[in-house]
Amino acid sequence: MRLNLHTDYALRILMYLASKGGQASVDEIAGAYGISRNHLMKVARSLVELQLIEARRGRGGGFALAASADAINVGYVVRRLESLEGFVECFDRTSNSCPVAGACGLQGALNGAVAAFLDKLDEYRLSDLLPDRNRFLRQLKAFDQAPNNPKTSPMAA
Template identity: 35%
Template sequence: MKLTTQTDYALRTLMFLATRTSRSNVADVATLFGISVNHVAKVVNLLARGGYVRSIRGVGGGIELALPPEQISVGEVIANMEGDTHLLACVGTDDSCAIHSFCKLKGVLAEAERIQMEYLLGVTLAEVVPQKRQLNRIQIAANGSPDKPSSRS
């Protein structure tokens, strides 16, 4: 399985938010990771729809985790962001090629996918979150303060 950039950004955003004690914003995430604010905004929108992030508008608003990190499964986030994670199209459908009715490769790939997803579903965000001080070092280099809101909104 190869994850899309969108899923990569989603996981990074969740890890960042899991280290915050207060609301953050899209610009802070984008600045820390050196990625586009627009891309992060799209990902945050999808994460909010999935129930992982809460987005609050207005004064005092921002973004924050909607669930504790222990309740967010990395595998579930990947499945929600990616949709189809099949190694080959034939694993998810029948009649995709001439040998589908007797192909043993399809079963091998389906089992590999099952094992991989079973493992990822068992990993929580809490298990992969870097220590806050590790992210703070990067954030200080990016904008001068670990919790300083960026000037962009």
């Protein structure tokens, strides 16, 4: 199982904002992770729509958590951003063309596995993902300055 890039970036944005304890611009966040500003902006819009972050416009604007890191449930975030009903073809009743749908145990097994995955994520708050905020920020800063970072590499032009 793999989270889509949108969900991955959403969790990164939330973790970054929680680690900063305040607000940050999309450029700052994109730079910290070495990822596309445009793609990150789309993800940030999704988080604003979910009311997980707030957008502040104008000079000195940026994004900030809309609630405390202790109040943001990781399972909730993943459920809202992932399309888990399409995990395998037989999960989608409208497009299912599997000739053995309903006659095999795969659908039930996978439903149980996805439910267990989400139940496990429900045990975590955003604050649990940052047991050491200072270490998190130090590692991001080290990545930002690393020669193999796509944005600082001489090959990235």
